[in-house]
Amino acid sequence: MIDTVMIRLQNLSLLIISTLLISCGDQPSSDNEKAEGVLANKIIDQKTTTAVGDIDRGSKLYLQCRACHSLKENEPHTIGPNLFNLVGSKAGSRDGYVYSEALLNSEIVWTIENLNLWLEKPYVIAPGNKMVFSGMRKQEDRDDLIAFLYDQTSEK
Ligand code: HEC
Numbered sequence: 001m002i003d004t005v006m007i008r009l010q011n012l013s014l015l016i017i018s019t020l021l022i023s024c025g026d027q028p029s030s031d032n033e034k035a036e037g038v039l040a041n042k043i044i045d046q047k048t049t050t051a052v053g054d055i056d057r058g059s060k061l062y063l064q065c066r067a068c069h070s071l072k073e074n075e076p077h078t079i080g081p082n083l084f085n086l087v088g089s090k091a092g093s094r095d096g097y098v099y100s101e102a103l104l105n106s107e108i109v110w111t112i113e114n115l116n117l118w119l120e121k122p123y124v125i126a127p128g129n130k131m132v133f134s135g136m137r138k139q140e141d142r143d144d145l146i147a148f149l150y151d152q153t154s155e156k
Pocket of ligand 1: 028062064065066067068069079081082083086090091092093094098099100101102116118119128129130131133136142145
């Protein structure tokens with residue numbers, strides 16, 4: 001069964017992306033590549049984002065995360081932070097959890113797109129972070145897991 005999860009990210013500001021976009025207009029290609037790398041870290045999507053995935057399948061993939069994370073409101077942090085209200089939140093913003101400097105300073109907002117990058121290669125989007133996870137290679141797996149995460153961590 002495929003479930004479609006509609007996610008509204010209207011409250012996010014364009015602070016960072018607008019500054020970067022303005023400055024990457026007519027520069028030489030090497031600079032553009034660099035700018036895109038930076039942007040990939042900091043995409044802030046104001047539009048409605050759609051996460052499409054199989055939530056049931058995602059729940060099985062979540063077994064890879066469960067040893068270190070909890071999902072529901074008021075559940076304690078464990079090795080990693082509790083992930084309640086994850087989508088749309090700023091990285092490193094959960095009270096009472098001691099994050100790495102890398103994540104605290106990353107300015108990542110957890111859009112669907114950024115979660116996808118994080119789950120594929122956590123060490124690329126936030127180098128030096130302390131999540132010990134080598135990455136999930138298949139796009140389909142990441143889609144299903146993100147759909148599950150959104151479903152489970154959103155206020156209902
Ligand atoms: C071995 C433990 C471990 C596993 C397994 C793990 N994580 Fe993490 N996770 C962490 C730690 C530790 C952090 C905090 C990283 C930091 O501060 O640099 C983190 C951070 C995160 C964050 C950022 C949260 C925030 O508040 O900004 C997300 C999202 C996340 N993990 C999702 C997942 C998902 C989804 C999986 C399963 C694929 C997973 N993690 C597997 C330990 C783990």
